Amino acid sequence: MKPTSQGLGSGFLIHDNWILTNAHVVSDSRMLLVNKISSPKPFLADVLAIAHDSDLALLKVRDPKFYQGLTPLELGGIPELRSRVRAYGYPVGGKELSRTEGVVSRIEFGTYVHPGIDSHLLIQTDSAINPGNSGGPVTQSGQAIGVAFQSNLRLNDVGYFIPVPLINRFLTDIKDGRYDGVPEIGIETSSLINQDYRKYLGLPEDTGGILIERVVPHSSADGVLLIGDVLTKIEDLQIDVAGMVRYSEQLVTFFIEAENRQIGDPLKLQVWRKGKFINLTLTLKTPPFGSEMRNSYDELPEYVIFGGLVFIALNRNYIHSPGNITPPLAYEHWYREIERPRTRQEQVVIVTRVLPSPVNSGYTNLHNFVVSSLNGKPVRSLAHLEKILKNMPLETTNVVFESEWHKIPVVLNFKESLEQHNSVLKRYGVIDGSRIYEDKNKDSQ
Missing domain, CATH: 2.40.10.120 (Thrombin, subunit H)
Structure with missing residues (x-):
């Protein structure tokens, strides 16, 4: 203990x-x-x-x-x-x-x-x-x-x-x-100090503003702001060329206006777009990334065990543990969003370890295997993985886990995995074969 x-x-x-x-x-x-x-x-x-x-x-x-x-x-x-x-x-x-x-x-x-x-x-x-x-x-x-x-x-x-x-x-x-x-706006910006670029955009000389370089998919700004917009005003505050506003007699980043509001609140913006000022309003949302990006507290980790393979959702706590910052995991955790953005309900599912048993012989050293699909179906979250396994027809011969990072799939006999499930849990002192928190609103469709 x-x-x-x-x-x-x-x-x-x-x-x-x-x-x-x-x-x-x-x-x-x-x-x-x-x-x-x-x-x-x-x-x-x-x-x-x-x-x-x-x-x-x-x-x-x-x-x-x-x-x-x-x-x-x-x-x-x-x-x-x-x-x-x-x-x-x-x-x-x-x-x-x-x-x-x-x-x-x-x-x-x-x-x-x-x-x-x-x-x-x-x-x-x-x-x-x-x-x-x-x-x-x-x-x-x-x-x-x-x-x-x-x-x-x-x-x-x-x-x-x-x-x-x-x-x-x-x-x-x-x-x-x-x-x-x-709430967060969901944009990445850069300063507009360069005078030549300001002239290229046609910005009036007395206008400040910050250049929008990226709009985060599924964020508050998605569908409202565009790459290349110059954000010049937030609510009634003028934004300078470094992205700062006057707040309580101090200069702070313009993000303060979003931070002080609640989820669902409107936020008024002014942008310079295609040679003219445009007034816009967005509705503030929570950050589009899921809880896996933050340090986790107050709850035991989620997992699914099948065929002695222990599956988890890749998260900040795990990747910061010794030996877990491998190139595939680092890319999936920090950089994949730029190439293929995920919603808050989507997760990266990995095999973190194997509980050795006859059904998984040869896989006992499997570690940090990124699961992309299960029997040809894309895996969107840990809950989705569990649902696919539970709904698999009993006549299924093999369960095939494929990965974009690993050319060789992991193959388990479906019938033997089911038959050995309880004995594997008992052998390793595991009470439940899975732990999924439904209130996290994970995608299990």
Whole structure:
């Protein structure tokens, strides 16, 4: 049996007796205990909502006595550059509340460590934010202006915190009892600094704008924006030649206007297209990529076992494990979308390992085999693979797994695979032959 582990983090009380903290502080937890300042008694708490894409979580303590004598912090706004801030928490698991001070040194978009792929607004400070500070408040003038969180591990003497706009977006999102996620426009852009190219496009001299180089299929922008469009305005904000807008007296990327909204909200745009300005409106959607692109938390991995072959959907957790960044997997995970875009329901299915048994003799070293088709049918997801196997006629002789990356297919006897299925599971101590989460809305058609 795998030994249990424990972690520590900070949090703070806001309205409605909610405790705000980081998602990475409470992820994968089986029991949550919360301590008050200068109180040795732990209280059981539950996760009310969690946003892995923006590293935020809400907790509520079960015992109402916990809240006696506590005053919630009000949420403030975005601090000015070079203004002073304070960070509170319990660094390195200390028992006494720590307070450090520093100045705001940068306000920018950056990658959040917890999800691994999502970029959002973040604020950099030289205030010491160490392990254990995560989830604690960063304050200014008695108000919380952010949540301390995981910093860029390559930098020293730098701390980061999640600003209030992203916190408010999270709190609004969960009002219906469900977290939908941060929307994205779905475009790739480049700056328009080159004057010759601006003249080539016929752009007025007093116009800024950013050039659209790619529209991500199935995204919010798909069918609305075109490659070659110059995005000049988002809502009422003018976009400069570097893609920046004036936001709360600071220059930040224009993506901030999408980030502050909810899934399903309209977003007004102005583009320069074929020599004239055009006003457009798109409807914001979740990112078109599936959950496999992010770090995964709070659930056991999905799998399907057939003939002793263990199938999984290629995901970020797996490919970042030692020995798994092979050229085929790297291409399928990161680059295939450009050549043949997938929907959120589509997955790359691979054989990750083999549970040796008579039916799969000769395949025991099979590893990271990308499954493209099963008996001639393209495999679109792990759930789709399972459905094909379940619906296979009993008179089927062989099951043939083919791959675009491997010239030799994997062939199993269908009848023997069914007959040995339960004995294989029993031999290797596996309770269920598959685990598929239906609420992920996978394609099983």
